[in-house]
Amino acid sequence: MLVCKGLSKKYEDGHVALDKLNLSLPTKGIFALIGKNGAGKTTLTRILATELMPTSGKAYIDGMDVVKDVAKLRDKIAILPQESRAVQWLTPKQTVYSYLLYRGFGHKEAMERVDIALKELGVENYKDTLNRFLSGGMKRKILVATILASDANILFVDEPTTGLDPISRADLWKVLNKLKKDHFIFLTTHYLEEAEKLADMIGILDEGKILGLGTLEELRNKVKYQYSIRVLQKNFVLKSKVGTVIRGVDGSMQILTSAEDADRLSSKLIKDRIKFSINPTSLEDIFYYLVKKPIEEDTYES
Ligand SMILES: Nc1ncnc2c1ncn2[C@@H]1O[C@H](COP(=O)(O)OP(=O)(O)O)[C@@H](O)[C@H]1O
C-alpha cells in the first residue's frame, strides 16, 4: 500500500504545494496522478521517491516510511524525474549501463541487464547510436529502459510523455502497460486520455489536495453524472432540469447527467429530432467538473 497521512509541503518562499494530503492505494498496476501545472504532482512524486522532505505529515510505501526508511526504500524504487533528458553524447547502452553502476551493480550484471532492458523496449538495434541522433520518443524510451533495468519494482515516472508526438506517446503507453505486470508504476500526467487509457487507479490533484481517487467508474459515481450528452445544434435551449451544462466554444451544449435523466432526455431529443451524441462520462468531463468547474453551471427548469 501507498499511504499519505496529512502530508504537507511548504517551500522556503512560503508556497504551499501539498496541503494535508491523504491518500491510500494498493502498490500494484498503474496509478495515474493527474492535475494541471502547479497542482503539486512533482512535489508529491519527489517526496515519495525520497528526494524531498515533507514539511509535515507521513508517507509510507509498503510499510516503509519515506523519511525514516530511506535506505531500504531506495533499493526498491526508481524515478524518472520530470524533464529528464538522455545525455546527448552517450549511447543508449552507455546511458543504461552508467545508471546501473551508479545503483551499485557490477560490470557483468550491469551489461546483462542493459541488454535485457533495451531488448524489452525494442531499441536494441540502436544501442550503440549516440542519443543525439535518436528521435524524441526513442530518447524517452532509453530513459524508461534505465529505470526498468534496475531491480526496483516501484517506478515513479513524472510526465514521461509530455512533449511527445501522438505516435511516440502511444508507443510509450505500450511499454508502461507491459511494465505494470511486474512493477507498480506511479505516473503523473496532464494528459487525461493517458490516465484514462493506462491507469488502474486515478488520483485527481489540485492545489495540493486530492479531489478524487478511484477507478474511472468510481470517479463517475463520485460526480454522480454517469453520462455526457452533447447537443450539436447551436443555441439549443434545455427546458427541464437534468444536470450540469457546459457550453462549448462552438456554441454546442454538453450536459453531464445521471443515468435516469440521460434516459429521459435522450428519448425526448429523439422525439424532437434533435441531433445529439451520448457517451459515458469521460475522465476529462470529471476533471473539468471537479477542478475547473463548469464554464456555465446552469440547470434549467421547465
Ligand atoms: N522549489 C520550489 N520553491 C518554491 N515553490 C515551488 C518549488 N517547486 C515547486 N514550487 C511550486 O509548488 C507548486 C507545485 O509545483 P509542482 O509540484 O512542480 O506541480 P506540478 O508538478 O503539478 O506542475 C507550484 O505552484 C510551484 O510553483
Ligand SMILES: [Mg+2]
Ligand atoms: Mg511537475
